Amino acid sequence: MSWVQSKFTDFVVQPSKKRKFERSHESSSSNDDKTSNKPLKNSNCAEDKPKWRPRVKSDLVVNSKKVGEVESWLVYCKTREQPSILLLTGNPGCGKLTTLKVLCSELKINLIEWLPQVAQRKYDPEGGEYCQSLSSIFEEFIVRATRYSNILNAMSKRIVAVKDIPNCYLRDPVTFHEFLNKYARVHQVHLAFILTDGTKVRSLFPDHVKQSLNVHSVVFNPITLKGVKDTLKRLFPNKCHSYVDGISASCNGDLRKAITSFEFASKTGKLPSKKSKSSKSENDDKRDFLDIFHGLGRILYSKREKGKLVHDPVAVGESFFTSPDLFIGMLHENYLHTFSSIHDVAKAGDCLSSAEVLLDDMKDSSRTLSLTIASCGVMTNNSAPIKKFQQMNKPRKVVNVVSEFRARFSDSNVFLDVATYGRQIPSYAQENNEWLSRINELK
Amino acid sequence: MSLWVDKYRPTSLQKLDFHLSQAQHLRNLVNQGDFPHLLFYGPSGAGKKTRIMALLRELYGQGVERLRMEQMTFTTPSNKKVDIMTVASNYHIEVNPSDAGIHDRIVVMELIKNSAQTHQLDTSGQREFKVILLTEVDRLSKDAQHALRRTMEKYVATCRIILCANSISQVIPAIKSRCLAIRVPAPSHQQIVAVLQNVCKKEGLSLPSELAEKIAQKSDRNVRRAILMCETCKVQQYPFTPDQNVMEPDWQIYLRETAKIILSEQSPKKLMDVRKRLYELLTHGIPTDIIFKGLLTELGKSCDMALKTKVAELAAKFEHQMHNGSKVIFHLEAFVASFMSLYLHYLEDSVGSSEPFLTLWGQHRRAEAVGAGASAVDASKDTKEAVTCRRPNACRPPPRAAMGKTHSWLNHGLCR
Structure with a gap:
């Protein structure tokens, strides 16, 4: 009877599965007592830093206002029956889940966390083996986690935290909204969603959903430089502190990364004492986190020291490898403001034109080449950049207003002639007023 | 009421106004029985479409004139629906695949497959093939052109393809070699004048020959535009x-x-x-080749011959890049920037010489610069085409003797 699965033992962490549940004040089952006895801790989750995880509210380096907002929501959940959703957003490593965990343990709220998993094979006595879809696993989990209380701590409040929303919902946000409408309107259901990507947030939680489902959203800011530094110093009181500055500067408010890289550096015995080394590695790290405006700024307002460029244009270009279209588009839209000489513009424009041609080729090598040509072309050809603040514009999308009417004619030259002169001929203009009137004069 | 252009369009090969010997060739082609794939090309407003329709009428008789508009829907592999307007009779179907943008390949393939898989209903009294007419082939993506090449051969038993393009420099050689290419050159000014007089006579109007000449000059040797201009003048x-x-x-x-x-x-x-104005042109759907040509013609008027060749070279380079890339504004703007830089150098060089010199240049340059600059784009891209295309220009009087030997040589070299 191996295919019969107990509905109670499913909360067990099985090594083959990636699915894990943390329950703060219970030991989930008999055959897994080693891992789940300790509160707020995972046995094999590499990203967690149990040693350094803050236990009390005062240990949190997150802005106290934000902590207060989350706390008030938790208190609201504890006291009321109404369904409610909390939406935590912010950069990775700024302590969203940690804050939730710490506050839950303080308020004695049971936090159940959804962890990502692969669709697994199940055995069905009738149809043989089949794959359960991720969305159905997720739905099942939510139903069980919210509706059925555990016998061991039946009285305590429950909150379900979802950090990795299954991919099928990201692809099709409408199904996610249907899911929320179905499950999140029930009493006593309190869900907390944790998201990092801003565009995902907008597609998954548009305004009408937020209003109709009573969504509280809290936006976490990256941890401040001082916060990162203080934490590192507090956690590693006996380590070399000369390295702290470099790491905290390069982590961009990602505390998790800071701790990991600090630990890695100390474990491998690379904790350097020399200043020069640390400043170099700082630069290396920083390259990965260059955001688009930062990168554009470096290229457009090319900084020079003693005739040499401060930033390497190739490196700046390469850091936008994932979105070369956007980067080159932005560069093209904004480069004119910073040029003072038309001769320089001509050279830079030539480079941008070549870069755009290469961009059309989908090969990785040509995309890199294209980025390099564009960034080098604009940066090195700008001999005297105008250093004045200019608002950066998005690349303009050319919307051809007439393309829908063009299909009436066999080719675009015919259309152009008829549209130009047809307007002047009253009898024709009257008959075709519906489309002729929509073509404006050139301004 | 329809426009004069449509009203007085010659409907049969016998009624055409110009290129009469070519019309005779086309008639022979139909009578001979073995009908190949055809590729009509030539500048816009030269009468390609008129000739194709007349040819179809010669092939099938009156039936091709009963046209119906249909919207066809194709599904791309990524499940996107692409709608295309088609004009069809019982014997032929006309499509402009470039309407489908990047999905033109699927349109070309599906369309040919659909219509080629059914035979003609009654093969006894008529041709055993149908005709598929594709317009603006020069705007087809390379992908679509390669797809076309294969389908062309596969369904040769049931259909013939007639392609229509402005320039064959954008058509891949594989397609060119599978078709009988027929060039329809732009009519001369005299021919346009004759057409205009003809149209006005049918309308019962009297057109002064000076005005007809003026319209012909302004029409850029485009019959369609000339007739439209004439009708506007009448209004x-x-x-x-x-x-x-x-x-x-x-x-x-x-x-x-x-x-x-x-x-x-x-x-x-x-x-x-300038960038703002270029965007304005693009949003109004002005084709990029017209923008390039127009700018080059106008800019060329203020350049001397040495500079003009350089500018034409620049335009050719950026137009070529534009065809390879996808965002046209990059290349248009790069051309303008390069021109500005070049022109500024030119002005700075001639700052030593006196001001009247410059204005003098401007005056006589205006007289002869127009044609040469624009044709240079074509010339560097596709020499052969430009050579035939510009032939009537060659009889233009040489520029002022003061311009020197090199100058007139260059001008002739470009035009002949």
Whole structure:
């Protein structure tokens, strides 16, 4: 009877599965007592830093206002029956889940966390083996986690935290909204969603959903430089502190990364004492986190020291490898403001034109080449950049207003002639007023 | 009421107004029985479409004139629906696949498959093949052209393909070699005048020959535009007067103003203004080849011969890049920037010489510069085509003797 699965033992962490549940004040089952006895801790989750995880509210380096907002929501959940959703957003490593965990343990709220998993094979006595879809696993989990209380701590409040929303919902946000409408309107259901990507947030939680489902959203800011530094110093009181500055500067408010890289550096015995080394590695790290405006700024307002460029244009270009279209588009839209000489513009424009041609080729090598040509072309050809603040514009999308009417004619030259002169001929203009009137004069 | 252009379009090969020997060739082609795939090409307004329709009528008789418009829907592999307007009779179907944008490949393949898989209903009394007419083949993506090549051979038993393009430099050689290419050159000014007189006679109007000549000059040797201009003139003022104003297309005026801005000041700030105007043109659906040609013609008027060759070279280079890339504004703007830089150098070089010298240049340059500059784009891209295309220009009188030997040599080299 191996295919019969107990509905109670499913909360067990099985090594083959990636699915894990943390329950703060219970030991989930008999055959897994080693891992789940300790509160707020995972046995094999590499990203967690149990040693350094803050236990009390005062240990949190997150802005106290934000902590207060989350706390008030938790208190609201504890006291009321109404369904409610909390939406935590912010950069990775700024302590969203940690804050939730710490506050839950303080308020004695049971936090159940959804962890990502692969669709697994199940055995069905009738149809043989089949794959359960991720969305159905997720739905099942939510139903069980919210509706059925555990016998061991039946009285305590429950909150379900979802950090990795299954991919099928990201692809099709409408199904996610249907899911929320179905499950999140029930009493006593309190869900907390944790998201990092801003565009995902907008597609998954548009305004009408937020209003109709009573969504509280809290936006976490990256941890401040001082916060990162203080934490590192507090956690590693006996380590070399000369390295702290470099790491905290390069982590961009990602505390998790800071701790990991600090630990890695100390474990491998690379904790350097020399200043020069640390400043170099700082630069290396920083390259990965260059955001688009930062990168554009470096290229457009090319900084020079003693005739040499401060930033390497190739490196700046390469850091936008994932979105070369956007980067080159932005560069093209904004480069004119910073040029003072038309001769320089001509050279830079030539480079941008070549870069755009290469961009059309989908090969990785040509995309890199294209980025390099564009960034080098604009940066090195700008001999005297105008250093004045200019608002950066998005690349303009050319919307051809007439393309829908063009299909009436066999080719675009015919259309152009008829549209130009047809307007002047009253009898024709009257008959075709519906489309002729929509073509404006050139301004 | 339909426009004169449609009303007086010759419907059969016998009724054509010009290129009569070519019409005879086409008639022979139909009578001979073995009908190949055809590729019509030539400048816009030369009568390609008129000839194709007349040819179809010769092939199938009156039936091809009963046209119906249909919307066809194709599904791309990524499940996107692409709608295309088609014009069809029982014997042929006409499509402009470039409407489908990047999905043109699927349109070309599916369309040919659909219509080629069914045979003609009654093969006894008529041809055993149908005709698929594809317009604007030069705007097809390379992908679609390669797909076309294969399907062309596969369904040769049941269908013939007639392609229509402005320039064959954008058509891949594999397609060119599978078709009988038929060039339809632009009519000469005299021919346009004759057509205009003909149309006016049928309308019962009297057209002064001076005005007809003026319209022909302004029409850019485009019959369609000439007839439209003539009809507009009639609306504006009738009876005609010889010195009547002939309306130019608004985009042509707009391009001229743009060129003026470029010539007035060469700075990144002015380039910004030019960029705005270029965007304006693009959103109004002005084809990029017209923008390039128009700018080059206007800019060429203020350049001396040495500079003009350089500018034409630049235009050729950036137009070529534009065809390889996807965002046209990059290349248009790069061309304008390069021109500004070049022109500024030119001005700075001639600053030593006196001011009257410059104005003198401007005056006589205007007289002869127009054709040479524009044709240079074609010339560097596809020499053969440009050579035949510009033949009537070759009889233009050589420029002022003062321009020197090199100058006239260059001008002839480009035009002949």
